[in-house]
Amino acid sequence: MERQPRFDLTAATETWLDILRQQGTFTDDDRRELHGHLLDAIEALKAKDLSEEEAFLLARHRLGSAETLGAEFGKIQRPFVVQREPVILLLGALVFLILKNGMQTVSDFAAVWFAHTWGDSLTTSLLDVGLCFVLLAGLILVVVRFMQSGKKAQYWFFKNLHRAPVLVALVVSILLGLSALGAYSAGHAFDELLHPTSLHWTHQEIWHVHNLFWLGFYLSWLLIFLNVVVQYASVGNQTLISWLQQAPAGWLVVAGLCSFTCWLGLSVAGMRLLVPTEGINRFFISAALSCLASGLVLGRSSRYSLPIRFLLILAPIAAWYGLALGENLLYDEVPSFLLSDFFALKFMASAALGALVGLGLGAFRRQKSFTA
Amino acid sequence: MNDLTKELVAATSVPVVLAVLGRGESYGYDIIRQVRELSGGKLDFSEGTLYPVLRKLEERGLVETEWRKAENERQRKYYRLKDQGRATLETERTNWNAINNLLQNLWNANPALT
Numbered sequence: 416m417e418r419q420p421r422f423d424l425t426a427a428t429e430t431w432l433d434i435l436r437q438q439g440t441f442t443d444d445d446r447r448e449l450h451g452h453l454l455d456a457i458e459a460l461k462a463k464d465l466s467e468e469e470a471f472l473l474a475r476h477r478l479g480s481a482e483t484l485g486a487e488f489g490k491i492q493r494p495f496v497v498q499r500e501p502v503i504l505l506l507g508a509l510v511f512l513i514l515k516n517g518m519q520t521v522s523d524f525a526a527v528w529f530a531h532t533w534g535d536s537l538t539t540s541l542l543d544v545g546l547c548f549v550l551l552a553g554l555i556l557v558v559v560r561f562m563q564s565g566k567k568a569q570y571w572f573f574k575n576l577h578r579a580p581v582l583v584a585l586v587v588s589i590l591l592g593l594s595a596l597g598a599y600s601a602g603h604a605f606d607e608l609l610h611p612t613s614l615h616w617t618h619q620e621i622w623h624v625h626n627l628f629w630l631g632f633y634l635s636w637l638l639i640f641l642n643v644v645v646q647y648a649s650v651g652n653q654t655l656i657s658w659l660q661q662a663p664a665g666w667l668v669v670a671g672l673c674s675f676t677c678w679l680g681l682s683v684a685g686m687r688l689l690v691p692t693e694g695i696n697r698f699f700i701s702a703a704l705s706c707l708a709s710g711l712v713l714g715r716s717s718r719y720s721l722p723i724r725f726l727l728i729l730a731p732i733a734a735w736y737g738l739a740l741g742e743n744l745l746y747d748e749v750p751s752f753l754l755s756d757f758f759a760l761k762f763m764a765s766a767a768l769g770a771l772v773g774l775g776l777g778a779f780r781r782q783k784s785f786t787a
Numbered sequence: 788m789n790d791l792t793k794e795l796v797a798a799t800s801v802p803v804v805l806a807v808l809g810r811g812e813s814y815g816y817d818i819i820r821q822v823r824e825l826s827g828g829k830l831d832f833s834e835g836t837l838y839p840v841l842r843k844l845e846e847r848g849l850v851e852t853e854w855r856k857a858e859n860e861r862q863r864k865y866y867r868l869k870d871q872g873r874a875t876l877e878t879e880r881t882n883w884n885a886i887n888n889l890l891q892n893l894w895n896a897n898p899a900l901t
Contacts, residue, residue, distance in 0.1 A: 445838065448815060448864050452834060455816040458859075478834050487835030491842050 422468040516594030523601035547628035660716040671731030706769030714777010
């Protein structure tokens with residue numbers, strides 16, 4: 416028989432305090448006082464023979480929802496320090512700009528240096544792509560890590576902002592100015608490298624791939640943003656992946672379409688570099704990889720049965736094919752490459768193969784995490 | 788008896804809280820408990836009503852606060868009336884007595900003798 420998990424009062428009150436924190440209208444002092452109030456109420460209810468869990472639920476109910484309490488506390492006139500949200504939003508925008516400038520400085524100067532050292536060669540392009548990937552992965556890891564320990568960083572920032580507002584503003588401005596200057600010079604150097612009059616470059620793909628890197632950069636921020644939105648909406652309990660595992664079918668199709676487009680971008684970059692003549696294969700590779708990734712995510716989902724999950728993974732691929740074919744027949748040359756050479760069959764077969772492997776691996780991981 | 792209206796509860800909140808603190812220092816949970824008991828359960832302040840009132844009194848300089856360890860080893864924020872708070876309590880008492888007298892006179896008024 417499955418055992419009921421033991422009620423953890425500390426964890427339950429922490430979650431409640433988190434909800435208050437996210438409500439945004441309470442100061443630390445308010446939350447501390449309301450926390451004490453809740454504990455007093457729980458103690459009084461426990462004295463009336465209620466269990467700890469019942470006492471907590473009843474005491475929390477009597478205190479009222481975070482919205483109701485927040486609305487009442489929101490009527491108090493407070494000094495400006497409490498209005499943290501606009502500061503956090505602006506800080507987020509500034510950090511984005513500084514990071515973007517910083518990455519542009521590093522990646523553009525590095526590409527120029529690679530080109531000077533290894534000349535007009537595949538090595539230069541591969542090194543550039545490799546560095547771009549490392550920078551992107553580093554960005555995601557650092558930002559996600561920061562989000563997890565965000566409370567400490569936020570506390571530290573606001574403490575210093577309160578103590579020395581002019582100094583903090585000055586440091587941020589200097590960082591922004593320096594990074595903008597760096598990005599400007601780096602962008603200029605990179606443009607000169609590929610300028611058609613100064614140099615006839617045979618490996619022109621470096622230019623395309625380098626630009627795709629910026630697409631990846633913005634997509635990474637979008638992913639980070641979505642992750643934060645999901646965490647905010649679920650009071651910090653969910654990540655983007657755990658939300659997707661339980662998401663409604665419509666959202667899964669949208670997510671699948673986005674994922675396929677990203678894989679298509681990646682495979683365009685990869686094939687331009689490695690086998691520029693085999694253009695069509697990138698569609699099959701992208702379909703397979705995109706469905707593999709979806710399968711890995713949905714392999715752990717318990718909302719839909721296995722056949723439904725399989726169809727949900729294939730649906731965006733079929734939808735993309737329909738859209739592309741429609742666009743191709745309307746605006747491009749006829750007959751379309753999408754209709755010749757068994758394209759549709761190969762395309763859907765690669766997708767199905769990727770989906771099966773992904774679902775299998777996902778289910779295996781789920782099994783392992785259950786037994787562990 | 789009908790429930791007290793929200794407006795009446797809001798109007799009485801300042802004098803009631805000042806009067807409770809006039810009996811001695813106290814903290815949020817205890818103020819609500821005292822009000823409930825002394826009113827025979829008729830006046831039940833919600834936390835969303837009480838704490839903003841306490842903040843307002845603190846801001847106006849009528850009460851002072853102190854975080855202190857209670858007998859159960861937990862930190863509590865205690866509220867104490869300041870001199871200015873006592874003066875305001877006296878004014879409130881005079882005003883409310885005047886209103887009370889007025890209403891008593893109106894409700895128990897003798898019929899006109901003419």
